[in-house]
Amino acid sequence: xxxxxxxxxxxxxxxxxxxxxxxxxxxxxxxxxxxxxxxxxxxxxxxxxxxxxxxxxxxxxxxxxxxxxxxxxxxxxxxxxxxxxxxxxxxxxxxxxxxxxxxxxxxxxxxxxxxxxxxxxxxxxxxxxxxxxxxxxxxxxxxxxxxxxxxxxxxxxxxxxxxxxxxxxxxxxxxxxxxxxxxxxxxxxxxxxxxxxxxxxxxxxxxxxxxxx
Numbered sequence: 001x002x003x004x005x006x007x008x009x010x011x012x013x014x015x016x017x018x019x020x021x022x023x024x025x026x027x028x029x030x031x032x033x034x035x036x037x038x039x040x041x042x043x044x045x046x047x048x049x050x051x052x053x054x055x056x057x058x059x060x061x062x063x064x065x066x067x068x069x070x071x072x073x074x075x076x077x078x079x080x081x082x083x084x085x086x087x088x089x090x091x092x093x094x095x096x097x098x099x100x101x102x103x104x105x106x107x108x109x110x111x112x113x114x115x116x117x118x119x120x121x122x123x124x125x126x127x128x129x130x131x132x133x134x135x136x137x138x139x140x141x142x143x144x145x146x147x148x149x150x151x152x153x154x155x156x157x158x159x160x161x162x163x164x165x166x167x168x169x170x171x172x173x174x175x176x177x178x179x180x181x182x183x184x185x186x187x188x189x190x191x192x193x194x195x196x197x198x199x200x201x202x203x204x205x206x207x208x209x210x211x212x213x
Contacts, residue, residue, distance in 0.1 A: 009079040009181055014064055016083045017054025022047050047210040052203040073189035077211045079131050079181035088116055088177045097138035097145040099177040105168025112174055114158040129180045130158040136179035142172040183211040
């Protein structure tokens with residue numbers, strides 16, 4: 001996702017006040033007997049946000065305009081910190097190398113994709129994590145944390161490579177902990193701004209949409 005993408009994060013001050021979250025697309029067909037059938041059109045969620053709700057001052061507004069112009073509207077994607085969901089750990093818990101299972105050793109494989117699993121007693125779904133925060137990443141093999149020089153991470157694609165000589169044996173779990181951003185773009189090429197309305201408490205709508213692989 002390097003083409004058309006700037007590896008820069010929307011300022012956290014703007015992200016933390018944003019509204020939005022995951023969305024899915026489901027076809028629902030009503031049957032003649034009063035029942036229904038349901039079919040998922042998308043395998044994964046796609047997240048949408050409005051960062052206009054994060055604007056608190058004129059400084060915020062000017063900062064957003066500058067960021068929008070530097071991305072040339074919808075042309076270039078960028079990193080966004082979801083204010084609710086941006087760590088591998090459970091809510092309120094510190095990040096740990098044991099947070100998420102990202103694969104299982106086979107004696108040969110050294111490359112693993114960062115993923116996050118959402119699960120309860122009824123079911124589960126797994127999500128690719130493509131934009132981890134480099135300094136936050138922790139990796140463990142069979143429950144033993146690796147040293148930082150024992151693995152490398154492609155932070156533009158969310159790929160972990162375990163160093164030669166440390167290849168996970170067959171059946172051994174590989175786990176990870178991390179903070180992460182979401183790849184997004186502006187979902188508009190125009191931002192409507194009225195200073196009078198802004199001073200009166202009305203903020204512009206500034207939509208973002210997640211970039212899927």
